[in-house]
Amino acid sequence: xxxxxxxxxxxxxxxxxxxxxxxxxxxxxxxxxxxxxxxxxxxxxxxxxxxxxxxxxxxxxxxxxxxxxxxxxxxxxxxxxxxxxxxxxxxxxxxxxxxxxxxxxxxxxxxxxxxxxxxxxxxxxxxxxxxxxxxxxxxxxxxxxxxxxxxxxxxxxxxxxxxxxxxxxxxxxxxxxxxxxxxxxxxxxxxxxxxxxxxxxxxxxxxxxxxxxxxxxxxxxxxxxxxxxxxxxxxxxxxxxxxxxxxxxxxxxxxxxxxxxxxxxxxxxxxxxxxxxxxxxxxxxxxxxxxxxxxxxxxxxxxxxxxxxxxxxxxxxxxxxxxxxxxxxxxxxxxxxxxxxxxxxxxxxx
Amino acid sequence: xxxxxxxxxxxxxxxxxxxxxxxxxxxxxxxxxxxxxxxxxxxxxxxxxxxxxxxxxxxxxxxxxxxxxxxxxxxxxxxxxxxxxxxxxxxxxxxxxxxxxxxxxxxxxxxxxxxxxxxxxxxxxxxxxxxxxxxxxxxxxxxxxxxxxxxxxxxxxxxxxxxxxxxxxxxxxxxxxxxxxxxxxxxxxxxxxxxxxxxxxxxxxxxxxxxxxxxxxxxxxxxxxxxxxxxxxxxxxxxxxxxxxxxxxxxxxxxxxxxxxxxxxxxxxxxxxxxxxxxxxxxxxxxxxxxxxxxxxxxxxxxxxxxxxxxxxxxxxxxxxxxxxxxxxxxxxxxxxxxxxxxxxxxxxx
Numbered sequence: 057x058x059x060x061x062x063x064x065x066x067x068x069x070x071x072x073x074x075x076x077x078x079x080x081x082x083x084x085x086x087x088x089x090x091x092x093x094x095x096x097x098x099x100x101x102x103x104x105x106x107x108x109x110x111x112x113x114x115x116x117x118x119x120x121x122x123x124x125x126x127x128x129x130x131x132x133x134x135x136x137x138x139x140x141x142x143x144x145x146x147x148x149x150x151x152x153x154x155x156x157x158x159x160x161x162x163x164x165x166x167x168x169x170x171x172x173x174x175x176x177x178x179x180x181x182x183x184x185x186x187x188x189x190x191x192x193x194x195x196x197x198x199x200x201x202x203x204x205x206x207x208x209x210x211x212x213x214x215x216x217x218x219x220x221x222x223x224x225x226x227x228x229x230x231x232x233x234x235x236x237x238x239x240x241x242x243x244x245x246x247x248x249x250x251x252x253x254x255x256x257x258x259x260x261x262x263x264x265x266x267x268x269x270x271x272x273x274x275x276x277x278x279x280x281x282x283x284x285x286x287x288x289x290x291x292x293x294x295x296x297x298x299x300x301x302x303x304x305x306x307x308x309x310x311x312x313x314x315x316x317x318x319x320x321x322x323x324x325x326x327x328x329x330x331x332x333x334x335x336x337x338x339x340x341x342x343x344x345x346x347x348x349x350x351x352x353x354x355x356x357x358x359x360x361x362x363x364x365x366x367x368x369x370x371x372x373x374x375x376x377x378x379x380x381x382x383x384x385x386x387x388x389x390x391x392x393x394x395x396x397x398x399x400x401x402x403x404x405x406x
Numbered sequence: 407x408x409x410x411x412x413x414x415x416x417x418x419x420x421x422x423x424x425x426x427x428x429x430x431x432x433x434x435x436x437x438x439x440x441x442x443x444x445x446x447x448x449x450x451x452x453x454x455x456x457x458x459x460x461x462x463x464x465x466x467x468x469x470x471x472x473x474x475x476x477x478x479x480x481x482x483x484x485x486x487x488x489x490x491x492x493x494x495x496x497x498x499x500x501x502x503x504x505x506x507x508x509x510x511x512x513x514x515x516x517x518x519x520x521x522x523x524x525x526x527x528x529x530x531x532x533x534x535x536x537x538x539x540x541x542x543x544x545x546x547x548x549x550x551x552x553x554x555x556x557x558x559x560x561x562x563x564x565x566x567x568x569x570x571x572x573x574x575x576x577x578x579x580x581x582x583x584x585x586x587x588x589x590x591x592x593x594x595x596x597x598x599x600x601x602x603x604x605x606x607x608x609x610x611x612x613x614x615x616x617x618x619x620x621x622x623x624x625x626x627x628x629x630x631x632x633x634x635x636x637x638x639x640x641x642x643x644x645x646x647x648x649x650x651x652x653x654x655x656x657x658x659x660x661x662x663x664x665x666x667x668x669x670x671x672x673x674x675x676x677x678x679x680x681x682x683x684x685x686x687x688x689x690x691x692x693x694x695x696x697x698x699x700x701x702x703x704x705x706x707x708x709x710x711x712x713x714x715x716x717x718x719x720x721x722x723x724x725x726x727x728x729x730x731x732x733x734x735x736x737x738x739x740x741x742x743x744x745x746x747x748x749x750x751x752x753x754x755x756x
Contacts, residue, residue: 078713244719247701249599249623252711260713271718273599273701274625275657279693279724282659307625309632313663343629351597351623355705361597362605363428363613368621369594374629 057264058190058223060101060109062183067120069113071101074219078260089118089138096145096152103220104294105189105327108151111142112182115159119178127167127174134163134178155185186222192327192387193224200230200290200325200385206239208287211277211315213246214305215257216292216325226325227290228258230385235267243269244280248305250350250370274307278314289315293326293384300378300395301338302326306371312380321382328386328406331399338375346370407614408540408573410451410459412533417470419463421451424569428610439468439488446495446502453570454644455539455677458501461492462532465509469528477517477524484513484528505535536572542677542737543574550580550640550675550735556589558637561627561665563596564655565607566642566675576675577640578608580735585617593619594630598655600700600720624657628664639665643676643734650728650745651688652676656721662730671732678736678756681749688725696720 061070068085069092076082084100086092092114095101101110118138124130139156146152159181166177204210210231217228224232234241243262248254255271262269272280280286289311295303302308302324315322335341348368354361362368384391384398388406391398411420418435419442426432434450436442442464445451451460468488474480489506496502509531516527554560560581567578574582584591593612598604605621612619622630630636639661645653652658652674665672685691698718704711712718734741734748738756741748 078716079710246625247599247711249597249625252704252706255712255716256706259716263713263715269717270698271701271712271716273656273720274623275596275599275660276719276721276724278660278663279656279721280719282724306623306629310625310628310660310664313628313667314660317663351621353707354602354711355708356602356606357703358705360429361602361704362621363610365613366428366605366609366621367619369626369630370623371626371629374626374632 057218058186059219060106060113060186060222062113062179062186069110069117071095071110072219073100074102074257075100078256087117088121089114089142092117093141093145096142104151105221106219107146108155109182109186109189109222111145111152112155112159112185114138114142115156116179116182119163119175124171127169127171130171130174131163131167134160158185189222190224193221193226193229194233196226196325196327196385196387197224197229197233199390200323201233201237203321203323203385203390204230204234204239204241204288208239209242209244209285211244211246211280211286211289211311212258213254213291213308213311214248215253215261217258217261219257219261220292226292226327228261230290230325231267232265235265241267243267244277244286245269245271246274246277246307246311247271248307249274274311277311281314281318281320286320289320289322291324293324293330294373295335295341296324296326296331296384296399297335297338297341298333298396298399299337300381300384300393300399301341302376302381303338303341303343303373304376306374309374309376312376316380322380323383323385324381325385328388328402331403333399333403338377341375343374344372346372407568408536409569410456410463410536410572412463412529412536419460419467421445421460422569423450424452424607425450428606437467438471439464439492442467443491443495446492454501455571456569457496458505459532459536459539459572461495461502462505462509462535464488464492465506466529466532469513469525474521477519477521480521480524481513481517484510508535539572540574543571543576543579544583546576546675546677546735546737547574547579547583549740550673551583551587553671553673553735553740554580554584554589554591554638558589559592559594559635561594561596561630561636561639561661562608563604563641563658563661564598565603565611567608567611569607569611570642576642576677578611580640580675581617582615585615591617593617594627594636595619595621596624596627596657596661597621598657599624624661627661631664631668631670636670639670639672641674643674643680644723645685645691646674646676646681646734646749647685647688647691648683648746648749649687650731650734650743650749651691652726652728652731653688653691653693653723654726656724659724659726662726666730672730673733673735674731675735678738678752681753683749683753688727691725693724694722696722
């Protein structure tokens with residue numbers, strides 16, 4: 057099962073509607089690029105790689121549905137209507153613009169061969185983007201799985217699985233690979249406030265894979281680490297600076313502190329595309345503060361959990377300093393400290 | 407306003423029904439010791455000192471309502487019926503048994519003076535227990551408030567205020583005292599999963615006192631600490647070992663780690679009655695794991711936040727090692743490291 061999948065029979069893009077999970081599993085079938093843009097905007101699909109692939113298939117839908125008289129007219133439609141609409145759906149998602157631009161570049165090369173060739177090229181490129189993401193994640197998962205031993209209990213933060221990518225994911229992909237290799241593992245799932253992606257999505261994915269888990273509140277990770285109940289911590293990353301500082305979902309920094317304080321290895325799992333060498337340290341990574349309602353709009357045992365007029369602060373990410381990181385798992389191998397050198401080397405070799 | 411208060415006019419015990427907060431403020435008026443036991447069991451009232459005072463007034467209600475022919479018969483009723491029922495309401499609450507026993511001891515001294523004297527003695531002792539708790543908390547709050555400067559932003563964990571005691575509370579009492587002294591402060595309220603006492607009760611109390619605050623998810627404390635936005639952290643404690651290790655609400659340890667990593671002072675506020683010198687270190691403090699439903703039974707934006715069959719682990723407390731503690735605020739002054747020596751000294755001087 058992929059979270060983003062082309063349905064060749066129905067000529068539509070199938071997405072798992074992640075807003076309904078875990079209460080309900082429903083796939084939607086999208087037939088136009090406008091529908092895809094709306095699905096991205098409404099967070100039917102989330103996670104940078106998944107959004108990128110969805111937008112690429114959105115371009116394919118635009119190419120397929122537009123009644124073009126010439127390849128040039130089709131290209132113009134893609135460039136001036138479909139691409140801007142899709143890119144605007146989540147303006148800060150880097151993968152989104154990258155995927156759309158990659159599809160456009162491929163479309164341009166096919167223009168001399170006519171309308172059908174452009175349509176084929178666009179769909180083919182979208183499929184490649186999706187397949188490459190899956191392959192890259194599986195490669196990363198194989199590297200990461202070498203770090204996991206039979207019997208390990210692992211803490212995992214947020215959702216970094218198939219639902220955040222096209223399939224497999226990053227940190228959760230590592231865990232899934234170790235499980236498929238026959239290693240017996242147990243996952244303590246950080247619920248990951250405020251949006252509870254751990255509880256809602258990661259727990260749901262683990263059930264699909266048959267991997268045993270328990271949900272914990274984010275603030276309980278330190279307890280389990282201090283009791284010697286945890287052997288490894290795996291997390292994803294949204295951005296990695298040149299010195300190895302990692303920006304990731306809020307709560308990652310406190311989790312890293314607790315792992316470090318108890319000598320438990322802490323591993324971010326990160327595609328090399330996520331490294332940003334233009335940033336010397338994590339201090340330079342801008343942190344988005346999101347709407348307070350994400351914190352406030354929860355109910356405990358069916359009752360409102362906060363005073364009616366309460367205010368909240370809601371930073372979406374934090375920065376984990378490289379000194380707390382044991383190693384970074386990438387699609388090109390495992391990087392050990394000194395991380396600045398290891399990152400420079402792996403990027404230079406690309 | 408006290409959370410536990412004797413209503414002399416109506417001859418009943420008034421409690422704030424904390425299960426309804428923050429959505430609804432309602433006081434209940436209890437007329438029998440059985441009602442008080444039920445209120446303690448159902449967590450209408452919570453927090454060790456509040457439970458102790460409530461049980462003491464429960465004894466007063468038992469003495470008042472029992473149609474005793476002699477002081478001896480009344481004492482027997484108190485000893486064999488009221489006391490065991492009240493003590494059994496929350497078997498692990500140390501203050502509860504202590505308060506009931508203290509009332510019984512006072513009752514015994516009044517037996518020679520007859521039934522009415524026993525009734526008066528029991529009510530008087532209950533009132534003393536409540537008043538002494540308030541006085542002790544205010545003393546502690548005055549010590550703690552000397553640590554707060556005008557303009558401070560303070561992180562506070564769980565609920566440690568008037569709702570957890572008879573009035574004032576521990577860590578929240580310190581914050582309230584500084585506010586009443588005219589210091590401008592801002593509180594970042596850890597929501598405190600799983601039961602959200604920070605969001606439900608502390609935010610509500612701060613509104614009553616007119617102290618500005620923002621609720622944050624527990625896992626966001628590290629972000630604010632790392633950005634230099636926080637000057638102090640104040641927490642309560644459930645038990646303190648001889649070496650200064652502190653057992654407190656789950657999440658306290660990770661909060662202390664984040665404060666320490668950023669050089670921000672971390673202060674537990676603890677009545678000296680909470681020190682347990684029979685325990686050499688925090689390792690020996692038993693930690694209760696509570697029902698997983700406390701973690702699982704939450705809703706996000708009105709929808710279930712966890713898969714239907716999800717399992718969870720739910721440790722109620724964790725242990726913060728003394729090395730992370732800047733000082734402990736007590737009712738007998740502020741204790742600075744080395745904490746083991748300071749604790750021995752203050753207990754010996756009692």
